[in-house]
Amino acid sequence: xxxxxxDPATGLVLADFWGTSHARLTPCERDQIRELASEAPTILxxxxxxxxxxxxxxxxxxxxxxxxxxxxxxxxxxxxCLNLASDPD
Numbered sequence: 541x542x543x544x545x546x547d548p549a550t551g552l553v554l555a556d557f558w559g560t561s562h563a564r565l566t567p568c569e570r571d572q573i574r575e576l577a578s579e580a581p582t583i584l585x586x587x588x589x590x591x592x593x594x595x596x597x598x599x600x601x602x603x604x605x606x607x608x609x610x611x612x613x614x615x616x617x618x619x620x621c622l623n624l625a626s627d628p629d
Contacts (some may be wrong), residue, residue, distance in 0.1 A: 544577035552621045556607070557586040561606070565590045573599045581621045585609055 542625075545553050553576060557563035559569050576582055584596070587607040596603045603617050 542546070542576065542579065545576055545582075552603050553577075553582040554618070554620060555582055555584050557584050557588070559586070559588055562589050565594065570599065577601050583614075583621065585614075590597045 541553070541555075543548055549607075554610050555573075555576065557573070560566060565573075565613065573584065579606050582600070584591075584599070584604045585607050586604065591604045591606065594604070602621050603616060
């Protein structure tokens, strides 16, 4: 996954996150998410409770969406990512 994220042709990573704890994000998990998000725009899907108390920007993510995602919201975020990637500014 990391190799694919590093590929310049990758416009977006859609990651399904399980993690070890429902209540909190561990420092190791936080670092892994940040590393992935630094490679390519990333949308994180998770059903973990901690997701409600953290901002996507803290992890370098485009957004965090609850699982199961609302399809219209997921499509809107994907479109936003792809538009940002193609915007020269």
